[in-house]
Amino acid sequence: MIDTLRAPGMIATAGMSAQSERLLAISQNIANVQSVGKTPGADPYSRKTVSFKSEVDNLSGLTMVKVAEYGTDRSPFRVELDPGSPAADQNGYVKMPNVNLLVEMADMREANRVYQANLQVFRQARELVSMTIDLMRT
Amino acid sequence: MSDIQIFGIASQQARWLSERQTVIASNLANASTPGYKAKDVVPFSSVLNGVQSGLSTTNSRHMNVNGSAGGVDSAGNARTATRTDPHGKTSHSGNSVSVEHELVKGSQVAGAYSLNTNIVKAFHRMLLMSVRS
Numbered sequence: 700m701i702d703t704l705r706a707p708g709m710i711a712t713a714g715m716s717a718q719s720e721r722l723l724a725i726s727q728n729i730a731n732v733q734s735v736g737k738t739p740g741a742d743p744y745s746r747k748t749v750s751f752k753s754e755v756d757n758l759s760g761l762t763m764v765k766v767a768e769y770g771t772d773r774s775p776f777r778v779e780l781d782p783g784s785p786a787a788d789q790n791g792y793v794k795m796p797n798v799n800l801l802v803e804m805a806d807m808r809e810a811n812r813v814y815q816a817n818l819q820v821f822r823q824a825r826e827l828v829s830m831t832i833d834l835m836r837t
Numbered sequence: 838m839s840d841i842q843i844f845g846i847a848s849q850q851a852r853w854l855s856e857r858q859t860v861i862a863s864n865l866a867n868a869s870t871p872g873y874k875a876k877d878v879v880p881f882s883s884v885l886n887g888v889q890s891g892l893s894t895t896n897s898r899h900m901n902v903n904g905s906a907g908g909v910d911s912a913g914n915a916r917t918a919t920r921t922d923p924h925g926k927t928s929h930s931g932n933s934v935s936v937e938h939e940l941v942k943g944s945q946v947a948g949a950y951s952l953n954t955n956i957v958k959a960f961h962r963m964l965l966m967s968v969r970s
Contacts, residue, residue, distance in 0.1 A: 703855040707862035714866030749868040753863075762863040764870055805913070813868045816936045820862045823947045827855060830954045834961070 701759040703818055704831065707824035713763040714817035720766050721810045724749045725803050732798045740788040746772035746797040772797055846885070848929045853881050855948045861943050866935050872931040875939070880906050 701709070725748045735745035752767035774797045782791030857878045867873040927933045 703852065703859050706859040707855075710859065710862035710866045714862070714868070717866065719966075733912070736842055752875050753867045753870045762858065762876075764865070764866040809869065812936060815866070816865045816868065816940055817862075819940060820858070820865055822861070824858055824944050826947055827950050828856065830951055831851070832955055834958055 701761070704824065706759065706761055706827050707718065708821050709759065710761055710763060710794065711817040711821040711824070714760055715814055715821075717764045717766060718810045718814040718817065721749045722807065722814075724769070725807050725810065728798045728803050731796060732800060734794055734796055735784060735786040737785065739786060740794075743776060743786070743794050744798070745776075746774075746796065746798050765833075793818055843960050844957065847953055849884070850881060850953050851950065853878065853884055854946050854953065855913060858943065861946065863937050865936065868932070868939075868966050870932060873932045873934060874927075874932075876921060877942075898937045905920050950959055 704778050711808070728746050731744040735741075738742050748770045750767045750770065751764050754763055756763045776797050777795040778792050779785055779795050780791055781793045784793045786793050859879055860876050864875045921933075926935065
């Protein structure tokens with residue numbers, strides 16, 4: 700069993716890296732909001748999703764978090780009329796990625812908030828350690 | 838020295854507080870895990886009651902009150918059972934972690950820990966005062 704004063708820091712680190720994975724997926728989605736296919740009628744970029752699961756770390760017995768799977772959103776693509784595009788089909792319609800910027804922004808806010816919460820736990824755990832060390836000072 | 842229990846109780850509370858901080862860290866790390874239920878440790882008062890009643894049992898027919906909830910194991914470590922946090926409101930994904938609630942609990946832990954270490958510091962100073970000429 701690991702020292703319980705060090706454990707919160709480790710768990711918060713796992714939480715922060717999980718949230719940064721999520722932020723990575725969000726940034727990919729936002730960057731590819733206009734990425735269409737190359738050939739007529741081809742599928743465009745499809746939205747990436749990240750899901751988490753809680754996992755007990757075998758070494759320390761702590762409940763950590765890790766990325767369960769990277770998936771792709773299977774919701775239908777938007778269709779736009781743009782006959783000049785190389786990805787347009789014979790009727791002139793282009794399939795656009797199923798990325799909704801508002802959803803991505805909301806997701807980013809939430810990832811940000813959870814990251815900050817984990818950072819706060821890390822800070823507080825460090826404070827507890829330093830308070831204990833201060834006991835040696837008289 | 839056996840009259841001075843304050844150090845024992847204080848270190849036990851410090852252990853309980855760091856255990857609680859670990860549970861809070863787990864909850865916040867899993868703040869966006871589907872189906873995760875927020876946890877909390879049993880209150881310190883029940884851990885402390887477990888200690889005292891464990892010492893005062895003199896007959897085998899006495900009721901064993903330091904049973905399941907908290908108490909001390911054979912090594913003298915505060916055994917902190919975790920339970921599902923009753924405050925949590927379950928969201929659509931089955932997650933019951935409230936980030937604000939966990940942060941409030943975290944600052945409570947930091948405050949209590951600061952009180953704890955300051956008390957220990959004060960008592961340590963008193964002891965030093967009595968041994969110094």
